[in-house]
Amino acid sequence: MPVRNTIHIGDATLTLVEELVMPTSARWMLPDHPEPFAVLEHARPWLEPHMLNERGHILQSIHSWLIEVDGMRIVVDTGIGNDKDRASGGFEGWHMRNGPYLDDLTAAGMPADSVDVVLNTHMHGDHAGWNTRWVDGAWVPTFAKARYQLVEPEWRYWSGQTDPVPDIIEDSVRPVVEAGVVDLVAADHRVGDSVWLEPSHGHTPGHVCVHISSAGRDAVIIGDVMHSPIQCAAPEQRPPLDRFVEEARAARIALLERYADTSVVVLGTHFHTPATGYFRREGSAYRYDVFEGDPPGP
Ligand SMILES: [Zn+2]
Secondary structure (H helix, E strand, O other): OOEEEEEEEEOEOOOOOOEEEEEEOHHHOOOOOOOOHHHHHHHHHOOOOOOOOOOEEEEEEEEEOOOOEEOOOEEEEEOOOOOOOOOOOOOOOOOOOOOOOOHHHHHOOHHHOOOEEEEEOOOOOOOHHHEEEOOOOOEEEOOOOEEEEEEHHHHHHOOOOOOOOOOOHHHHHHHEEEEEOOOEOOOEEEOOOOOOEEEEEOOOOOOOEEEEEEEEEEEEEEEOOOOOOHHHOOOOOOOOOOOHHHHHHHHHHHHHHOOOOOOOEEEEEEEEEEEEEEEEEEEEEEEEEOOOOOOOOO
């Protein structure tokens, strides 16, 4: 059974479609912290049961968020992809995948060829992979009728790398640029009346969050500003994969300050399903209050 989760934000329907779950440890997530397992124990009440398994592993998910609003179909982040050579630099389960992601999109009611807009919060191998698929010896756009609205500074940075250009750029981003289906947009781009980008660079130079606002309800898809809700308990601590550590730290703390104790639903991009909750202040740090189904409260 494909794992997914559907919620409503005003008149918008949002569906998480899972591609892969990766168990990880508190020590991996908080590599500079002297006592990562003390943080884990502190956070255990709100990590369990969804984001912590019985072996004490933090569950991370790689998934897309599908948005349907204002007659528009949007995919936010496109996972790892099939047939991608990730022998170097990838993680377990990334190399030459043969997963059912496209069938899972269809089962979720949003077949790839019905998508209008593709967004990547950033251009890492677990966020842009399904931008393309391998057909007759070439990488072609997976979402055949969509415009790919990609953040210009992010593309400029990664396509300008010389040491060398990352695989994800060559097999999953450059082919859509060359196919003429990309609109390079600003980091505060407005996709439509109810959806816009929020700049949050640091993890990567053009990283964005995606804000959804409809009929008085709001949600934000946070990309890799945070990788796990355990980071709410230790927001100053760097995770392992931030490109620019200080800017990423500032972006993470700004996100928590902006949305804590508000009615804005926080949708995790690597939080394990349901990946829906609220940031709440707790002492000098924060916690993540998970809910299932549609958001409670006004
Ligand atoms: Zn990621």
